[in-house]
Amino acid sequence: MLILECPCCGVKGEETEFHGGGEAHIKRFGPGSSEEEFHDYLFAKENPRGVHFERWRHVNGCGKWFHVARCTQTLEVFGSYSAQTTEPPQEIRDKITAKRPGWRWREFA
């Protein structure tokens, strides 16, 4: 069972309290971008077996969006953090490095 902690209201709950929102830190490409960029923005997914950064919403709680760093292979949660950021905080990255040396995810780490 997946247990997450909402960084907005501090409540810890199991997965039925939350709703997954897919990959995090996707950079938006709109009008004026190349077809390649627009295609990748819409469709190309990281979908890693391992460290993954993703969006969640605390639907049956405070209703706010937040980000989670999680391992897709073991469901281990490395930490959750505010959605008001364009990249994972250093503290979370350090935690991941301690547990998964050599991890990679896009340009972070």
Added chain:
Amino acid sequence: MRRYSAFAVAREAARYHEGWARAWRSPEPKQKYDVIIVGAGGHGLATAFYLGKNFGITNVTILEKGWLGGGNTGRNTTIIRSNYLQDPSAAIYEKSRSLYETMSQDLNYNVMYSPRGVLMLAQTEHEVRGYKRTAHANALQGVETAFVSPERVKELVPIISLEGPRYPVLGGLWQARAGTGRHDAVAWGYARACSDMGMDIIQQCEVTGIRKDGGKVVGVDTTKGAIDCDKLGVVVAGHSGVLAEKAGFRLPIESVALQALVSEPIKPCMDIVVMANTVHGYMSQSDKGEMVIGGGADGYNNYTQRGSFHHIEETVRALVETFPMISRLKMLRQWGGIVDMTGDRSPILSKTPVENVFFNCGWGTGGFKATPGSGWGFAELVAKGHSPLCEAFGLNRFREGRFVDESVAAGVAH
């Protein structure tokens, strides 16, 4: 290969069954093959089989990380049907269904294809309209389906409760020629036929890298050493994204766990497959008497092969409402498989940015039924570079906005 027959059974019975040979060889890999197929599940083996049978390409190896048919081939609920709305889907699934009809004879291996009929319940007005539309589309596509009344539903499934508390049954989409098959036997039958054509099936051999030379594939690195090839076909379902990364590109795919469960065996009580898409559960009875139940996929990316408990709860709750008599059944086993979901819930059978690398993936929650058709089309794609069955399922459809939108057509994963 010695043929399996009633005579063979009698012959072996007379000599303590000592003459049965292994169904397929387990050789060491050669240095080079014309085609390497990654993934010895149903789709991979079917691809290899039709490469040999339809195109005479037999210098082929099939590499498997685990054991043969141990992925989603052995984890599905064995349903075979072709009642799809979109023309390209109906074409490939109907080809597949028709190949299942003669598969036991073609492979000389009993795959226990049972055309018992599949009924998809319509439990909302929206679904009634949707399934009527699908039935009309199927008539134009040459796929035999019909929209049936609640009375007919009750005749087909006496154990059903039409007046469900939440969702009464308003009708159903009935495909009489659909049914179930023995999933392991499909993989084993193809494996035996491939091995007989001289193809090498190499288990416990993980692909660790894809070697390229000037944008063109030249071979793969594996845990059993490097192997060269002219063409590479990747048929690895949930792990397609991992292999694509090794080839150097990304796929429009997200992997999630989908689970199924079976009950204790009971006396025969339901001789067709029933799917209830509004409440998200489907059920059939296996030859052993177990009720085989499938439900929804997880809501977040994962590779855990187990799935979330609350999905089972929701599925079983919905099925108990529809079939009150199963409320006291004990569940025996539960398991999960990793399914590769595309945005439009249709598969990808395509060339890729790397020359001579082909991907067959994205079957999502409905791959088993497509096994022979997928192999048939993908073999043609690998051999000739184009295939009418696969044409609509190219990777370029995402760039060009030509979705085969079964996610809208079905309303759910299918």
